[in-house]
Amino acid sequence: MNNESMISRILKSIFFKKATGKAGRYAQNSARLFELAKEVMGKMNRVGFRENLSEVTGSVQVLIRMVRAYAAGDYKGLPWKSLISIVAVLIYFLSPIDLIPDFLPVIGITDDVALIVWLIKTLGDDITKFSQWEKSEKTINIG
Numbered sequence: 001m002n003n004e005s006m007i008s009r010i011l012k013s014i015f016f017k018k019a020t021g022k023a024g025r026y027a028q029n030s031a032r033l034f035e036l037a038k039e040v041m042g043k044m045n046r047v048g049f050r051e052n053l054s055e056v057t058g059s060v061q062v063l064i065r066m067v068r069a070y071a072a073g074d075y076k077g078l079p080w081k082s083l084i085s086i087v088a089v090l091i092y093f094l095s096p097i098d099l100i101p102d103f104l105p106v107i108g109i110t111d112d113v114a115l116i117v118w119l120i121k122t123l124g125d126d127i128t129k130f131s132q133w134e135k136s137e138k139t140i141n142i143g
Helices: 003-012 014-027 029-044 054-071 078-094 108-120 124-142
Strands: none
Touching: 003 014, 003 108, 014 029, 014 078, 029 054, 029 078, 054 078, 054 108, 054 124, 078 108, 108 124
C-alpha cells in the first residue's frame, strides 16, 4: 500500500473520524491540550520514537510545542482548522486501536507515522510561521 492510499484510508476511517470529533472539544480546553501533549510525549518515549524515528520525533515535538503555546495563550497565529487537524492527529496517534493496531510490533505505528508526515507537509506554512514566532520569542526573552 503506497503512502497516499494509506493516508486516504486513515482519513476516511472511523478511527480518524472519532479523533476529529474529539479534537474540537479538546481544542476548547487548555487543560486537555496540555494533558494531550503530555500523553503524546509519554507514548513517544514508550515506543522508542527518539532512537528509531528521530525525524518524526522532531516533527511531533514541533506539533506539541504549537499546541502548548496555543493552550497557554502565548501563540495566537494558529488557525482553528490547523489546530483541529493537529489535535485529531495526536488523538489518533495515542489510540492503541486504529487502522493498524499499535500492539502489532513495528508495523503498528506505520499508520501513525504516515499520518504525522502527511500533517507536517499539509501544515507547512503554519509550522514555518510558528517556528519563526518561536525563534523571535527566544530572541526577545534572551536579549
